[in-house]
Amino acid sequence: MTFLWPWMLLGLAVVPLLAGLYALAQRRRPKYAARFTNLDLLANVVEASPNWRRHLPPALYLLAIAAVVFTLARPQLVTKTPRQEGTVVLVTDVSGSMNATDVAPTRMAAAQEAAHTLVDRLPKDFRISLISFSSGVNVLVPPTTEKEQVHAAIDRLAPLGGTAMGDALATAVDVVRAALEQQPAGTNADGTPATPAPIRGEGEAAPAVIVLLSDGAQTVGTYQPLDAAQLAADAGVPVYAIALGTPDGIAVVTDPQGRQRTVRVPPDFETLQAIAEVTGGRAFEAPGASQLESIYRDLGDRIGYVEERTEVSWAAAGLAGVLVLAGGALGLLWFNRFP
Structure with a gap:
């Protein structure tokens, strides 16, 4: 895969930054929970801890941000066509x-x-x-x-x-x-042999x-x-x-x-x-024989196939949309909030 605007990939740096901020926020949660001093009543109010589920929607949002960055970089797939x-x-x-x-x-x-x-x-x-x-x-x-x-x-x-x-x-x-x-085309006006035309244009x-x-x-x-x-x-x-x-x-x-x-x-x-x-x-x-084999294999690909580049930004954009919808749906289902 190649990118038409690879410098846009620098935007991926925001993903670990946001992940770090999220982890920091999670570490601060016990401090707020400690203010609720009646732990017996807290146990009756909260039926079960959401454990890993509360982290899944934010993780999907972070992946969606990464997919958006890939979209902006305009990814291209390189395929070989005979x-x-x-x-x-x-x-x-x-x-x-x-x-x-x-x-x-x-x-x-x-x-x-x-x-x-x-x-x-x-x-x-x-x-x-x-x-x-x-x-x-x-x-x-x-x-x-x-x-x-x-x-x-x-x-x-x-x-x-x-x-x-x-x-x-x-x-x-x-x-x-x-x-x-493409055989030689006769002679020039001065009688000298004509130079045959190249078999391909510039x-x-x-x-x-x-x-x-x-x-x-x-x-x-x-x-x-x-x-x-x-x-x-x-x-x-x-x-x-x-x-x-x-x-x-x-x-x-x-x-x-x-x-x-x-x-x-x-x-x-x-x-x-x-x-x-x-x-x-x-x-x-x-x-050596292995080097010669490799050269001929490479020549077969070089001579017999042409590389075609197809932009697949639409796929990255579609993935970002799916991740956002999935994160929102899980947030609504488990915690009654979006996002």
Whole structure:
């Protein structure tokens, strides 16, 4: 719950103040009762002590005052509503370094498990695409609402080769444009290729996002990562970039001569952070499987749902009225007075 005028909540300080004054008044009651010296006659006049009942109406009035303060603060409930449609392109590193075991059981296995989580959390009408990259780039699943196809492709991912991060990101932008039917519009008057229009206007929510996971620096490819990131920025597609692994991670990789070598494979968070900044997305570090799972779960909520705020001042006002009526009714019933 949030409040449109939260400073009004300072008025709640009056509730304990009034409660203290009421307690002080109750402590003074025995002094007045002692003036009635004929205790035998007093016992005949008062049939029974009201005990806790005499405190209930004032307590209800205090709660009503608190409810009025909440009303003045204009409380709002925040609810998450599934987006009606959208496209998410998962771009996943499957280079040889994904065999590293610094993320248990391996970086690859952790990435697969987290990807399943993200797919499951997205609304059913979202289109999802899966792209893998190592020394080359493969569009394993074009955008589809059939989640089972995506899950099956995720299970088939296997690490091997280098890291063509830039080419993968450029391919993802092409996939987004094709999915949203926003292809380049010919050439300019001077014969140069025309810059395609962004797929969203300024201030609009992105109809598509790219989720890029990588565990190392680029080693091969035509596009440099930041050049590809500019393509995404020009298209209006934010990139959420995740750096998987720890700086001390090591992996057994096969070099171009076919020999196996053990090498350090730290993630390149700086490049991924720059990609996110250029495209208006966000970068994350995932040194472990639990952190990666949490990131993908959060991304599922961030991408697939929109927060809506509904003012509920009427509920607090209604509660205040009910409390006042209840306190008054009990006062009349038990003590023949209101309030």
